[in-house]
């Protein structure tokens with residue numbers, strides 16, 4: 001994919017609350033991926049992205065060791081891989097190798113990115129909230145890589161995106177644009 005490096009990503013690059021794939025790497029240099037349904041933009045300036053990490057997740061150990069992580073947005077074309085990465089552990093298998101996916105070196109962090117995903121954000125951990133079963137891990141997005149086919153100026157052409165939502169054991173694609181902000185008609 002011919003991706004454009006964006007030095008100052010904004011929260012528009014993290015488009016509608018999608019299923020994300022967090023990428024990370026072990027001390028031995030083996031890259032890993034964890035599927036994450038719970039993520040969000042926490043701040044726009046600076047852009048902070050939060051991900052809910054189960055406190056015993058293998059990937060979480062790797063993220064704490066490097067102090068960073070990649071947030072990759074899969075499209076429906078990557079659904080098989082996204083589902084796979086949420087069902088097996090990097091403790092036992094190399095998910096990149098299993099899926100024949102490519103771990104691309106990042107520009108500003110140690111964790112690699114997923115070449116096959118159209119958007120990848122490089123995040124440096126700035127704060128962790130210890131909440132219970134999951135920690136809310138907040139990372140500043142210091143760079144974004146966006147496939148040029150969905151890039152519109154500095155932003156994203158959402159009509160050309162095809163992200164995945166996950167709800168209660170199901171995967172969904174996103175529907176059509178309804179209207180602009182403050183343009184909704186009363187029923």
Ligand SMILES: Cc1cc2nc3c(=O)[nH]c(=O)nc-3n(C[C@H](O)[C@H](O)[C@H](O)COP(=O)(O)O)c2cc1C
Nearest residue numbers: 035036037038052053054058059086087088089090
């Ligand atoms: C659709 C989906 C969403 C998931 N969301 C989360 C999540 O938000 N946080 C989390 O810690 N695990 C989540 N998981 C579970 C992990 O992806 C799963 O335990 C994974 O195998 C852990 O990989 P690892 O052992 O290589 O770190 C999700 C799994 C699926 C299938």
